[in-house]
Amino acid sequence: MKKNLIQLALMTVLSYSAWAQQPDKALARVRYTFTHVRDTTQRDKPYTENMLLITGQNASVYTSYDKINRSAALRQQIQEQISNQAGSATNIRVQNRETRPVSQIDYFRFSNEGKLIIKERIFNNYLIEEPIPRINWKISKDTASFSGLLCQKATARFKGRDWTVWFAPELPFSSGPWKLNGLPGLIVEAYDAAKEVSFKFAGLEKVAPSSGAAESQNTGTGTAVKLVGIDTEEYLGNEIKLPANAIRSTRSELDKLKTAYEKDPEGFLSAQMAAQGMKGNFKISRSLPDGVKPVKPAVNNPIELSEK
Numbered sequence: 001m002k003k004n005l006i007q008l009a010l011m012t013v014l015s016y017s018a019w020a021q022q023p024d025k026a027l028a029r030v031r032y033t034f035t036h037v038r039d040t041t042q043r044d045k046p047y048t049e050n051m052l053l054i055t056g057q058n059a060s061v062y063t064s065y066d067k068i069n070r071s072a073a074l075r076q077q078i079q080e081q082i083s084n085q086a087g088s089a090t091n092i093r094v095q096n097r098e099t100r101p102v103s104q105i106d107y108f109r110f111s112n113e114g115k116l117i118i119k120e121r122i123f124n125n126y127l128i129e130e131p132i133p134r135i136n137w138k139i140s141k142d143t144a145s146f147s148g149l150l151c152q153k154a155t156a157r158f159k160g161r162d163w164t165v166w167f168a169p170e171l172p173f174s175s176g177p178w179k180l181n182g183l184p185g186l187i188v189e190a191y192d193a194a195k196e197v198s199f200k201f202a203g204l205e206k207v208a209p210s211s212g213a214a215e216s217q218n219t220g221t222g223t224a225v226k227l228v229g230i231d232t233e234e235y236l237g238n239e240i241k242l243p244a245n246a247i248r249s250t251r252s253e254l255d256k257l258k259t260a261y262e263k264d265p266e267g268f269l270s271a272q273m274a275a276q277g278m279k280g281n282f283k284i285s286r287s288l289p290d291g292v293k294p295v296k297p298a299v300n301n302p303i304e305l306s307e308k
Contacts, residue, residue, distance in 0.1 A: 021110045024058045024059035024240045025057070025238065026054050026239055027055060027057065028171070028204060028207060030177075031065060031204070032177050033051075034049045034198070035048050035197070036196065036197050039300055040196075050064070054207075054235060059112075060181075061109075064102045064104075067102040068236070070102060104121050106118070107119075109132055110132075111181075118130065120254060122257050126254050126257070127249060128249055128250065129248075133159075133181070135158050137182060138156065139183070146201045147204075152167055152169060160304060161193070161194070163180070163191070163192055164192075165189065167187045170185070172184070173185070177199040178199070208238070
């Protein structure tokens with residue numbers, strides 16, 4: 001089993017591929033509260049997550065704000081352990097007290113190239129390319145204000161749901177949360193007719209021209225270590241760009257990796273480390289109260305539905 005995992009990891013490492021998309025200047029960060037009735041048998045217990053959209057004139061990336069904050073805490077744990085081991089990643093033990101999963105899928109939109117690139121992370125970053133979806137919006141004259149932003153209403157049928165969105169013409173970005181896009185202004189709020197999926201506006205800030213993010217952190221031993229697969233401040237800089245050394249993939253190839261990871265998470269991660277020349281074992285442990293188990297919510301109502 002371990003040999004098969006290492007072979008699978010080697011195949012992914014050898015398939016690193018450069019992407020032609022040009023970085024875009026980040027101009028604004030928009031926060032949303034995402035709510036989704038994933039399990040229709042428990043409508044009173046919807047899934048919620050704090051999300052983040054970073055947008056520029058020609059590109060945007062939509063990601064989990066909770067993931068960024070959680071990854072920052074994990075990164076600090078790992079950095080401290082490497083520092084205590086004199087810069088050598090011999091045995092890394094992650095203490096995870098979180099029971100609720102966060103989204104591992106990010107959406108990069110490059111409007112000039114007409115490309116939507118979906119990034120998923122399973123230790124490494126994997127990229128799947130799709131065309132930017134074209135949405136047949138119907139813009140109405142209805143207006144509303146969200147935190148002082150004057151917004152206009154638009155509706156459309158998209159991915160099996162009837163959507164209502166509010167966009168801000170004064171913010172000339174054609175981006176929005178998830179795959180929603182294509183209006184003459186930033187999409188500030190969105191919800192479907194059944195009120196099963198919603199993106200509620202939670203704040204906006206301009207990106208300062210001087211803001212940037214370090215790609216590595218010093219361990220205290222004089223060694224700067226870049227941690228593969230840990231998303232933190234890379235999204236909080238002043239550029240929108242695909243992650244370096246990302247792996248071009250397909251949906252079927254990525255599904256195989258997910259299956260391998262779900263069967264043996266520690267074995268999978270250790271094999272990925274071995275394939276990249278990193279020695280040691282990767283251990284995942286959880287410090288949870290007695291009787292509490294990690295939550296894996298049932299999903300019988302995905303955000304994308306088949307068209308009827």
